[in-house]
Amino acid sequence: MEYLLNEYEVERDDYRCIRCGVCARQCANGVHSLNEVTKRMEADNSQCVNCHRCVSLCPSGALKIVKNRHTFRDNANWSRDNITEIYKQAATGGVLLSSMGNPKDYPGYFDRMLINASQVTNPSIDPLREPMETKTFLGKKITDIVRDSEGRIVYKSKPGLELSVPIMFSAMSYGSISYNAHESLARASRDLGIYYNTGEGGLHKDFYQYGANTIVQVASGRFGVHKDYLEAGAAIEIKMGQGAKPGIGGHLPGAKIIKDISETRMIPEGSDAISPAPHHDIYSIEDLRQLVYSLKEATNYKKPVIVKIAAVHNVAAIASGVARSGADIIAIDGYRGGTGAAPTRIRDNVGIPIELALASVDERLRQEGIREEVSIVVGGSIRSSADIVKAIALGADAVYIATSALIALGCHLCRNCQMGKCNWGIATQDPELVKRLNPNIGYKRLVNLITAWKHEIEEMMGGMGINSIEALKGNRFMLRGIGLNQKELDILGIKHAGE
Amino acid sequence: MLREGEVRIPSGCAISGIFHKKGGNINGSDIIKSISVMHDRSNGLGGGFAGYGIYPEYKNYYAFHVFYDDKASKAACELFLEDHFDIVNLSRIPTKKIDKIRNEPLIWRYFVAPLPTKLASRQLDEREYVAQCVINVNSKINGAYIFSSGKNMGIFKAVGFPEDVGEFYMLDNYEGYCWTGHGRYPTNTPGWWGGAHPFGILDYSVVHNGEISSYDANRRYIESYGYKCNLLTDTEVISYIIDFLNRRQRLSFQDIASIIAAPFWSTISKLDEKLQQKLIYFRNNYASLLITGPFSILVGSEGKLMALNDRLKLRSMIVAENDEMAYVASEECAIRILEPQINRLYAPRGGEAVVFSLEE
Known part of the structure; x- marks a missing residue:
């Protein structure tokens, strides 16, 4: 039994979808496929990483990826990440791997600093009219x-x-x-x-x-x-x-x-x-x-x-x-x-x-x-x-x-x-x-x-x-x-x- | 309200300078006359003057002009001075009671020479020793402030309009080959005499009109080299930069100008290769000493006067010359009042240093 819930879901507007199959060809994770019986596009949500490739290339704008609203019971201490990561480690015995930067909600100091500007006592300088050096x-x-x-x-x-x-x-x-x-x-x-x-x-x-x-x-x-x-x-x-x-x-x-x-x-x-x-x-x-x-x-x-x-x-x-x-x-x-x-x-x-x-x-x-x-x-x-x-x-x-x-x-x-x-x-x-x-x-x-x-x-x-x-x-x-x-x-x- | 040095106060200003190229004497009343016609460029919150060649009888001694808040600070400072210098003369600086200048601190003058044993033990060159002592007093002895420390020169400043400050110090009793004057227009009430211009270290004095936008970049650079910016004023940091580049790095005033008011890269790219090499070298290695934002400054030093504008020329400054005399001022009227007949009158371009030196 797989304890993991899918993080994202593919929402396909079936009215807009023209069954061109570009999503299936573009997704390296194998999310999208054509059901030969129903002649409709289907999605394996468990493989979706929300990279937007299919959304960006869908010619009829039929796709959107949404966060799975299905949820664990509310808990201020045990987050969805905490729980699912334990499921992953219990299943594999491995170290968790991730990519790109730390996404956690720590304070960001760049967003807590403001920049000055000149008023009255000295002039601001217009970069469209005066040299401005960045070398x-x-x-x-x-x-x-x-x-x-x-x-x-x-x-x-x-x-x-x-x-x-x-x-x-x-x-x-x-x-x-x-x-x-x-x-x-x-x-x-x-x-x-x-x-x-x-x-x-x-x-x-x-x-x-x-x-x-x-x-x-x-x-x-x-x-x-x-x-x-x-x-x-x-x-x-x-x-x-x-x-x-x-x-x-x-x-x-x-x-x-x-x-x-x-x-x-x-x-x-x-x-x-x-x-x-x-x-x-x-x-x-x-x-x-x-x-x-x-x-x-x-x-x-x-x-x-x-x-x-x-x-x-x-x-x-x-x-x-x-x-x-x-x-x-x-x-x-x-x-x-x-x-x-x-x-x-x-x-x-x-x-x-x-x-x-x-x-x-x-x-x-x-x-x-x-x-x-x-x-x-x-x-x-x-x-x-x-x-x-x-x-x-x-x-x-x-x-x-x-x-x-x-x-x-x-x-x-x-x-x-x-x-x-x-x-x-x-x-x-x-x-x-x-x-x-x-x-x-x-x-x-x-x-x-x-x-x-x-x-x-x-x-x-x-x-x-x-x-x-x-x-x-x-x-x-x-x-x-x-x-x-x-x-x-x-x-x-x-x-x-x-x- | 916070005192100057605890808060940064921008100011606009008037400046004026007179220089006798052959070293002849100019009476202090001339510079008062010149700066007073620019009355509306100051607001009564600071005025001051620097005179060069005014102490010929003590020309081999450093002349310290000192403000004291009270007798305790005077005692503390004198203890320090006695410990480090041979004091050959000390007295109050003569002043005249006038209605418009009030709340004056104790104002004293000392003619000193470094104690040879102390100097030898510190392993410093004489001028570095004196500069360090001055910075020490100003940052460590509460209520004492050495505002003039050069040889055969002196700074006189106060809170008030410059013409009143000149009358207060009775400058008509002094004669020298060079004078600079300053009227201040701060945007806040400093209420402290030390904040007025000129600012000086050793024989360098600076009067300045402007508000530099590079202030904190310049301050943090220069403080790495032992300077302490206690006043948070542009003039103070500019003075230290000049001292660092001229005395410690032995660069000429022209070279200093090409560092602090450096030509734009677009200008440099059009110059011949040798000049390019030099300017790139200066801009690279002294990048943090580039001063941006509006300024016009007059820098006095022994036998020299430099006038310099920021590289965009965001402040007015005009230069006039006759055979023997040179004048620089924020406005032409301040020159015409002294000398209606001028041979050559010109406004130097932004970043173009005009340097006058005593003729041999």
């Missing part, structure tokens, strides 16, 4: 000017990244997402003058041409890492942790390790790609320093090294250690950050909000006088341009986005990436499904999204009387909290609205 540089800054023997300034900065707008596509491996998704990200980055990140899956040989806009990642599994790979990118990222699953490594099931991916990752076809939880050559901060300098040495000190950490409780102290380890950029990933697969309990219960982590790290590095030693990039659920403005005002140099980028490519956040049956051609390696994501359209949609956000950032900056993103960085006077207690305000380093 920024990441990397170590020179704060003590170097002069040659004749006293002339040596105009040479340290290795870094130049961004036309302070947004980058965060790490998503080839394997966790499809070839076409990677191509879309790479081409959009080149068009936009920003960067995308290979994740821990290596770099497909076709994408070396986008190297100048690529960040290559080195993670605990070292998949796909070799000299050409390190040299191909504009920067190298050491992945110490990920917001969706702090404390554990990545896991790509063997089913997804098809030929191309096995070549790129340099592992046998069909074998599980399981990254160790820690880097086994990094058990402490001094070990991290050695890896940072090994990578710099291997690339002739020409590329900045990013160290990515998950936002955990003592993130400020960790970041301070990282800043002193030779890293040029620290990437901090908040607990809302997405993933292609993570144990549900870890995704939903480990880590802290990126807003609080960012505020403490930025303040701590300033107190220690080492803020200019590193740039700070934050990710973990940047959902809009307003989140970006708030993150930069709190002290970030730039943001990483991944979930937003996937949504731009068509992701409907059904959170079943781990199944490998993504109907939108994003989180799958099934060639039939991958084809559904057209990179010519995909890259354009990413360019559109970032362009739209850039315009919105400019509008908000102009309203504050700021015409360069650099003058917004760490400018916490431009933020006020709403509905926050004093402790939260203190951590964020902002005043309450009305103060």
Whole structure:
């Protein structure tokens, strides 16, 4: 007996349905089928993940997916999720797996901060009529000017990244997402003058041409890492942790390790790609320093090294250690950050909000006088341009986005990436499904999204009387909290609205 | 109501500056005359002046001008000064009782030199030692505030209209080669003399008209380098930025202007490669010192005066020159009142620094 109740139900308007069968052909989960006897379309609701593929493609608008109204007896303590998860585990004996970011109802701090605007005492600036600058540089800054023997300034900065707008596509491996998704990200980055990140899956040989806009990642599994790979990118990222699953490594099931991916990752076809939880050559901060300098040495000190950490409780102290380890950029990933697969309990219960982590790290590095030693990039659920403005005002140099980028490519956040049956051609390696994501359209949609956000950032900056993103960085006077207690305000380093 | 430093108070203003290129003497009454014609640009809540070359007899000593709330703060501050400096002269700063200036604090002046043993033990260069001592007093000794700390220069400021402040300090008794003046129009009642302009650290003084939108970005950067912004005013943070870049990084005023009022990227892209390299270097490495929002500032330092507008020129500022003299003011009338015959009159573009230096 199956104790599980279906989470969603397909509602089909039989009057509108023309029996074309597109829903059946499009659903990789096998929900829809034609009953040859009744000549009517039927649905197996138990397989539906609510990804909207059938709804979007139904030519007569006959479909909608609704949450199953069938319910357990009301209970404020035992939720539907609690109960059904126990049924699943009792049936299988396994660890629960989920995808994408923590969906639980924890407070979101971006939604509890408001942005300033100029009135009377100084003018707002109109971005349609005046220059408005969003260009920024990441990397170590020179704060003590170097002069040659004749006293002339040596105009040479340290290795870094130049961004036309302070947004980058965060790490998503080839394997966790499809070839076409990677191509879309790479081409959009080149068009936009920003960067995308290979994740821990290596770099497909076709994408070396986008190297100048690529960040290559080195993670605990070292998949796909070799000299050409390190040299191909504009920067190298050491992945110490990920917001969706702090404390554990990545896991790509063997089913997804098809030929191309096995070549790129340099592992046998069909074998599980399981990254160790820690880097086994990094058990402490001094070990991290050695890896940072090994990578710099291997690339002739020409590329900045990013160290990515998950936002955990003592993130400020960790970041301070990282800043002193030779890293040029620290990437901090908040607990809302997405993933292609993570144990549900870890995704939903480990880590802290990126807003609080960012505020403490930025303040701590300033107190220690080492803020200019590193740039700070934050990710973990940047959902809009307003989140970006708030993150930069709190002290970030730039943001990483991944979930937003996937949504731009068509992701409907059904959170079943781990199944490998993504109907939108994003989180799958099934060639039939991958084809559904057209990179010519995909890259354009990413360019559109970032362009739209850039315009919105400019509008908000102009309203504050700021015409360069650099003058917004760490400018916490431009933020006020709403509905926050004093402790939260203190951590964020902002005043309450009305103060 | 919160005192200045506990709350941030934006203000509009008038500024004026006079500079004698050959180092000749200008009487303090001239700068009062100039700033007074812009009366309507202030609202009686702050006025002040900086004079350079005014203490030739003590030119090798740092002149500290100090406000005290009471005798206790004076005693505490003097204990600190005696511990760190050789005090060669101390006195009240002479003032005149006038109806329009009231509630004055105790106002004292000290001519000092760092104690050589103390200086050696701190392993600091002399000016850094003095700057640190001043920041220490201002942030740690309650009720004491050193508002002027340079050699052969002095700042005089108060709550009131600038012309009354000038009369109160009897500036007609001082002569110097450079003067700057300021009339303040704050949007709130500061009621505290320390909040008036000019703001100074060592021989740098700044008068400022504007409200910068980059304030907190600038403040949080500069505080990483040992400065403490106690007043929460634009002028204070700008002064510290100038001190950091000019004294500690040894950058010229022109280079400082290309950091704090940096050219737009669209402008930089049209320049020759060498200049591009330099400006990209400055904008990258000193990104957090870019000042946005409206400002016109006059920066005084030993032998120099810089006038600078924000990069969009959102505040009025005009410059005039004759053979020996240079004038800068928010309005032309403030220059014409002193010198009707002007050889060259121009409004510098946004971000274009005009720097006058004493001729050798």
